[in-house]
Amino acid sequence: MTRNERGTAGALGEGxxxxxxxxxxxTGTVIMLMLGGGVVGFVTSMGSGGTSFLLAPMAPWLAVAATVVMLVTLSWGSWRFFQVVDEVEVRDNYIASTIGLYAYFAVYFSWSxxxxxxxxxxxxHFLLFCITMVITILAYLWMKFRP
Known part of the structure; x- marks a missing residue:
């Protein structure tokens, strides 16, 4: 049962x-981003020959196709995501992304x-990517669920 603006049972209010x-x-935007990532993962695993698909060589056309799908999905998805979220979500994403970028700078430059x-x-390079993503995700989760 839902309550309207006056606190009585009934239809949802406008807000x-x-x-x-x-x-x-x-939710729709995040699902589309996940599907795009899934397509890239599936396509790149097709030519792996049983080895780790992330490190296996692939046909040039496959690499170009996967890159195009990834770039279009990431560009559109990011634009769309920031159109539909509120300012708190935007701030959490900006801070987590900045922490991830700083971590990449520190780890890559030190390792280099x-x-x-x-x-x-x-x-x-792939390990650096994974480290960056894990740190960014952890920073986002910390921003999202901190007390």
Whole structure:
């Protein structure tokens, strides 16, 4: 049972309907981003030959197609996401993205210097990407669910 603006049982108020519509738009946008990522993952795994699909060589046309799908999905999805979320969500995303970028700078530059000093192997680009994503996601979750 829902309550209207006067607190009595009945239809949803205008603000509640707007909130539900916004939540549907956000959910739809996130689903579209996930589907785009799923398509790229599926397509790139097709030519893996049983090895790790993220590191396996692939046909040039496949690499171009996956890149186009990823760039279009990421560009459209990011634009759409920031159109439908509120200012708190935007702030949380900006802060998490900044923390992730700073972490990338620190890890890559440190690793690169230590590699040049022959103390570490050459920086592994996919590993750097994964580290950056994990730190960004953790920062976002901290911003989203902090007390």
């Amino acid at each position: 509640e309907r707007a909130l539900q519509a916004r939540k549907r738009k956000v 210097l230590l590699w040049r000093g022959q103390l570490l192997p050459e920086p592994q």
